[in-house]
Amino acid sequence: KLAILIQLVIILFGFADISAQNPIIRNQFSADPTARVFGDKIYLYPSHDILGKEGQGRPEWFCMEDYHVFSSSNLTDWTDHGVILNQTKVKWADSTAFSMWAPDCISKNGKYYFYFPAPPKGAKGFSVGVAVANNPFGPFIPQPKQIDKVSGIDPNVFIDKDGQAYLYWSAGNFMVAKLKSNMVELASEPQIIANLPEKGLKEGPFLFERKGVYYLTFPHVENKIERLEYAMGPSPMGPFKMAGVIMDESPVGCWTNHHSIINFKKQWYLFYHSNDLSPKFDKNRSVRIDSLFFNADGTIRKVTPTFR
Numbered sequence: 451k452l453a454i455l456i457q458l459v460i461i462l463f464g465f466a467d468i469s470a471q472n473p474i475i476r477n478q479f480s481a482d483p484t485a486r487v488f489g490d491k492i493y494l495y496p497s498h499d500i501l502g503k504e505g506q507g508r509p510e511w512f513c514m515e516d517y518h519v520f521s522s523s524n525l526t527d528w529t530d531h532g533v534i535l536n537q538t539k540v541k542w543a544d545s546t547a548f549s550m551w552a553p554d555c556i557s558k559n560g561k562y563y564f565y566f567p568a569p570p571k572g573a574k575g576f577s578v579g580v581a582v583a584n585n586p587f588g589p590f591i592p593q594p595k596q597i598d599k600v601s602g603i604d605p606n607v608f609i610d611k612d613g614q615a616y617l618y619w620s621a622g623n624f625m626v627a628k629l630k631s632n633m634v635e636l637a638s639e640p641q642i643i644a645n646l647p648e649k650g651l652k653e654g655p656f657l658f659e660r661k662g663v664y665y666l667t668f669p670h671v672e673n674k675i676e677r678l679e680y681a682m683g684p685s686p687m688g689p690f691k692m693a694g695v696i697m698d699e700s701p702v703g704c705w706t707n708h709h710s711i712i713n714f715k716k717q718w719y720l721f722y723h724s725n726d727l728s729p730k731f732d733k734n735r736s737v738r739i740d741s742l743f744f745n746a747d748g749t750i751r752k753v754t755p756t757f758r
């Protein structure tokens with residue numbers, strides 16, 4: 451009954467249930483969606499999956515060469531602002547790798563900082579770089595070097611109420627460090643985030659705050675397919691305590707899931723991905739959205755994705 455009442459309130463007060471329009475990006479593949487509210491719009495910074503050809507990194511795997519940004523005022527109509535960064539523009543990155551994985555973007559003092567992982571030239575693994583712009587849709591100018599001491603994927607940035615910025619990323623474990631006010635260098639030594647599952651944390655940490663509680667949310671894989679889970683804590687660096695599941699394993703078998711959570715016009719939303727436009731190849735993914743709700747004790751209600 452409560453769920454029906456909430457849906458009625460949503461409809462009456464004009465917050466559309468957008469699940470019927472999934473997937474929301476249909477002019478290309480899109481994955482790993484980081485959504486941000488800048489001004490009165492949502493900006494969406496996803497990875498841009500392509501169907502790779504021979505000579506383009508690992509075509510049978512995740513294959514990406516650039517990033518687009520999309521914006522919307524109503525969660526239904528999305529504008530593609532085009533390419534904001536291509537791997538060939540990043541001096542330190544190996545532009546034969548086609549591995550521009552999950553990004554994030556954050557705003558501080560009128561500038562926009564776009565964080566992205568890429569394999570560095572002449573070395574194994576991934577580094578994380580930053581590109582800077584004067585508006586949310588670029589042009590983004592990459593820094594000449596990657597962030598020192600950050601080795602891993604899926605950067606996520608959170609700025610706390612006191613202005614301190616934190617960088618989270620995945621290096622097999624989830625890592626956190628403070629950022630300097632210039633947003634492009636670490637201000638503290640990277641540390642492993644404790645009290646999380648010992649196995650199956652590979653990627654995609656995303657931190658947000660609500661009512662003084664810090665939510666560390668992430669995909670967790672126990673049996674091949676990722677499930678979105680979360681932990682709650684009293685500060686951006688924890689200590690965190692596991693709190694539950696946000697979304698179960700994909701019913702259509704897409705083995706990755708990667709998400710972000712935002713509040714837009716007083717409603718919370720979960721952005722995530724599946725392989726709607728590529729049912730036979732789950733490395734070509736598409737961004738989806740569903741509404742997200744909290745219980746009175748601050749825990750998150752499980753989101754059931756709407757599938758055909």
Ligand code: FUB
Nearest residue numbers: 512551552653654706708
């Ligand atoms: O998109 C490539 C990788 O797949 C991301 O970095 C992970 O989070 C997973 O979604």
